[in-house]
Amino acid sequence: MTELASEAMEAEFDTVAGWTEEAVRALGPETAIPAGCRGSGSEGALRWLADRLELRPGSRVLDSGAGVGGPAAWLAAERGVRPVCAEPMVAAVRASRRMFGLRSVVALGQQLPFADGSFDAAECLGVLDTMPDKAGALGELRRVLVDGARLGLLVFVADGPLTSPAPDGNEFPSEAETRELLAAAGFEVIDTAEADLSDSPEEWTRAADAVDAEVARRHGGDPAFRQAEENSGRVGRLLADGALRPWLAVAVAV
Template identity: 75%
Template sequence: MSELESEAMEAEFGTVARWTEEAVRALGPGYAVPAGCRGSGSEGALRWLADRLALGPGSRVLDDGAGVGGPAGWLAAERGIRAVCAEPMHAAAGAAARLFGLPSVTALAQQLPFADDTFDAAWCLGVLCTTTQKAEALAELRRVLRDGGRLGLLVFVADRPLPPPLPEGNEFPTEPELRGLLAAAGLRLAETAAADLGDSPAEWSQRADVVDDEVARRHGADPRWAEAQEQSRRVGRLLSDGALRAWLGVATAEPRADLRRDARDT
């Protein structure tokens, strides 16, 4: 997430992140990845993206909007790649460091604290839908990627006008809008796919549910828990109705010399 645009989103990505870490610590490390990946993609989606990011030993990878670090934790366990996590909510960034031992920084997606060309690859999962500053976030991703570096995306795209009630603070792009934003940022789209968010192993869903139950047991009377759950239900309803679609894409960072030449020509 690049900026918090509603109290509901602050509850979902800040307070609940802290509660999730608390529940995982009580239940055990086997619950960390399933709980941390809820809302950030299924195992199949993570595998599809990781297979296309050209990762290898020593790859420098950024997880932009990492949440509590579930996808980055999966990447470390499955591919031996230790991504750097950037996340605007301090509680979530701290959870990624503590639960998965990953380098983490509290930072907005449109103000990443990294030098140009720092990373060989990055992914950004369920993040662009949470901000109005999509162009700025993508420009920052292009800046910190080396020429030819790859970016993996999971985006919830709107295929038609969305019926209310809508999740607070979200702004879902259409696919043509998203493609235009990527091109304008100097990111050439190479491949896309539909994400099946239900293709994780049954054990994943079961363990994520157990974590939710533990959070509810501890904090169910807190109105912020009900607020975060309502946010999730609203997104789930839009996906079930077909108004939203989970979209996967991989883009390549265009050479900077080409971008400067194109700018001069225009």
């Protein structure tokens, strides 16, 4: 996809995205949203953000770094908004179109192909950690939002040294750095919370686990599978150690 992605990131966010779509097709459409949200949030985290984004039916909402589109599809189903996804990995964009019928474009968060003030709200979930140019991505989010619009973020923050290796290609900011970056881009943080990543209904977790198992059954022997597992496992270890925290924030475009 882009010159910015490492091989491990391509495995995790591109190759596995295509495999996820394939597994969802095999297991049934009810598995699509849980599997599509596996990349970052829990249902509880998505709801916490949605409750604070001042959404109305028909609101134009951008999801930047949307992955396979699970969070955007959830938002459309729950709140009646019109989401648009931007995501650099081609297989993920294809999956979001096929699994959810979402409007999705292949784009880096630092080069969004939208006019100024095109959106009433935006989300960016688990994405800032995966890129070096966080200021560029936040600047673009501010540019495409109307004044007064809200941005919902999930950021994996590291306030001290990491206790084990970071996933390839990831650079975790501290909470203070993230707040500074948001202010510099023209956002005022109005609410924050610690995300509980296990806060999803039981059937949601069961469906996501079933899709994971199907992907492993079909592709477990593939080096890209092992690479993706290693990368996501590193995040899991850092979270378990407390070296990383899943930080939710809502900010207003000022």
